[in-house]
Amino acid sequence: MQIKQLNSGQAVGALVLLLREEDCKNFSTFSELTEGLRDFVIELISRKDFEGKKGSFLRLPVFNSSFKNLYLIGLGKKEKCDLNLIRDSLAWAFRSAGRQHNDSAAVILNHLKEFSGLSVTLGEAGGLCGYVFDSYKTKDEDYKPFALKEIFSDLYEPEEISTGEKLAAAQIFSRELINEPGCAINPAVLAQKAQELAKEYNLECEVWDENKLKAEGMGGILAVGSGSKNPPRFVHLTYKPKNNNPVKKIVFVGKGITFDSGGLNIKPDNFMLTMKGDKTGACNVLGIMKGVSELGLNVEVHGLLAVAENMPSGSAYRPDDIIKARNGKTIEINNTDAEGRLVLADALCIASELKPDAIIDMATLTGACMVALGKNRAGLFSNNDELAEKVLASSNSRGELLWRMPLEDEFISKSLKSPCADLINCGERYGGAIFAALFLKEFVGTKENKIPWAHFDIAGPDMKDKEYGVYSKGASAFGVRTCLDYVINL
Ligand code: BES
Ligand code: MN
Ligand code: ZN
Numbered sequence: 001m002q003i004k005q006l007n008s009g010q011a012v013g014a015l016v017l018l019l020r021e022e023d024c025k026n027f028s029t030f031s032e033l034t035e036g037l038r039d040f041v042i043e044l045i046s047r048k049d050f051e052g053k054k055g056s057f058l059r060l061p062v063f064n065s066s067f068k069n070l071y072l073i074g075l076g077k078k079e080k081c082d083l084n085l086i087r088d089s090l091a092w093a094f095r096s097a098g099r100q101h102n103d104s105a106a107v108i109l110n111h112l113k114e115f116s117g118l119s120v121t122l123g124e125a126g127g128l129c130g131y132v133f134d135s136y137k138t139k140d141e142d143y144k145p146f147a148l149k150e151i152f153s154d155l156y157e158p159e160e161i162s163t164g165e166k167l168a169a170a171q172i173f174s175r176e177l178i179n180e181p182g183c184a185i186n187p188a189v190l191a192q193k194a195q196e197l198a199k200e201y202n203l204e205c206e207v208w209d210e211n212k213l214k215a216e217g218m219g220g221i222l223a224v225g226s227g228s229k230n231p232p233r234f235v236h237l238t239y240k241p242k243n244n245n246p247v248k249k250i251v252f253v254g255k256g257i258t259f260d261s262g263g264l265n266i267k268p269d270n271f272m273l274t275m276k277g278d279k280t281g282a283c284n285v286l287g288i289m290k291g292v293s294e295l296g297l298n299v300e301v302h303g304l305l306a307v308a309e310n311m312p313s314g315s316a317y318r319p320d321d322i323i324k325a326r327n328g329k330t331i332e333i334n335n336t337d338a339e340g341r342l343v344l345a346d347a348l349c350i351a352s353e354l355k356p357d358a359i360i361d362m363a364t365l366t367g368a369c370m371v372a373l374g375k376n377r378a379g380l381f382s383n384n385d386e387l388a389e390k391v392l393a394s395s396n397s398r399g400e401l402l403w404r405m406p407l408e409d410e411f412i413s414k415s416l417k418s419p420c421a422d423l424i425n426c427g428e429r430y431g432g433a434i435f436a437a438l439f440l441k442e443f444v445g446t447k448e449n450k451i452p453w454a455h456f457d458i459a460g461p462d463m464k465d466k467e468y469g470v471y472s473k474g475a476s477a478f479g480v481r482t483c484l485d486y487v488i489n490l
Helices: 027-032 034-048 084-099 118-128 156-178 189-202 210-215 217-226 276-296 340-351 367-373 383-397 412-413 432-441 482-489
Strands: 001-004 014-021 057-061 067-076 104-108 152-155 202-206 231-237 249-260 299-308 322-324 328-331 358-363 378-382 403-404 453-457
Touching: 001 118, 001 189, 014 084, 014 482, 034 067, 057 084, 057 217, 067 084, 084 104, 084 118, 118 152, 118 412, 118 432, 156 276, 156 482, 189 231, 189 249, 189 276, 189 299, 202 322, 210 217, 210 231, 217 299, 217 322, 217 340, 231 276, 249 276, 249 340, 276 299, 276 358, 276 482, 299 340, 340 432, 358 482, 367 378, 367 432, 378 383, 378 412, 378 432, 383 403, 383 453, 383 482, 412 432
Parallel strands: 001 152, 014 067, 014 104, 104 152, 249 299, 249 358, 358 453, 378 403
Antiparallel strands: 057 067, 202 231, 231 299, 322 328, 378 453
């Protein structure tokens, strides 16, 4: 998408106007519109055909004008309007305009200038609006290509716009990988994608195959990957700022189950659907590495991907098996479908060995978290209030809802114990998301070295059932925006 300066009289397919209820009562908002358009909009408002109510919109064909379609979008009440609503509204309008054969759009933003970061939001919405996962679709006569190529804005801040475009590109990179099915992306392929990314951005990249995993004592990843014909991988990417003087060292860790069938504890009927999305955490980490590189941030960032395919077979790991994780802790398996915590255990050990200032892991970890918080909100677990607050601030300002969950729970902590090993991998159904987080905590830091750590349980918001705002159906890359904001703010 090309975003350019809007000059008066510019001929475009669509004109997009975002209005709050207050804007509809104060006609000075429209002082920059051409006279004909101004009168037209004022007439619509006085007839109460449009009042700026949140979620309301009008698409009107226009004749004898420099634009062919007018999109009016309501932003609701001024005090409730924020950049997240503006981003979604812009993306919706651009997507809709692009589907209606408009190859260009103009957008009026000057009346919203009070929102700092507005141009970043414009760049982000412009970058996200056209994305759909349709690379496998035959492009026949029924196929409606997305036509929008250019956006002209009255408020034109190229640097901010470019930042927004980079943020969007990071999210789309993750989404595109997540949306690919298990037959296209197995652990080796995902590791190869990481290597390609590393080559493009000059990142250090180390990939451990099954032999190296054995040599390095990565018993969790090996066990989970043992049932699949496609052997597991562990990936370590490193970004170092050019000045060699980073302000902080942060490690991101992602669960990368390229398909989660449940293993021998196989998932029933449609619980298996969408489990190509179980690699979301790892793909998000790749998107974050891309974003950090493109933005050239002054932080040392490590990306660790724990990648395996969870399949049942004659070689699969079994319930009752006892395995040993990277840090020597032994785990009795009582459910092969609680596999994410096993691959993350090894990766969190490596993360801790790097002695960073903070570790953030992302995982589609438990259905229980989705039951607790719904499909629009992820669970946040942290051993450190300062880190949790920073992450929550980023999540709120970037419109990815996180809710902090308890990590101190004596009752559930006691239930982690196994009679024959150090831990079991699966507790009772109730409090399942907390159990999983407490399990992960066993692999973060050491008694001597406590490392601030945050865990995002993104089961639920990782996949969208239908398109909305900046989201198309399928992968959302939930977490990428929040984490990039967190790193930017360091
Ligand atoms: N990948 C799933 C969790 C999941 C469920 C993600 C739904 C997205 C949507 C995870 O590996 C899993 O199977 N969890 C089990 C844990 C249980 C066996 C303790 C679950 O949630 O049922
Ligand atoms: Mn599972
Ligand atoms: Zn899983």
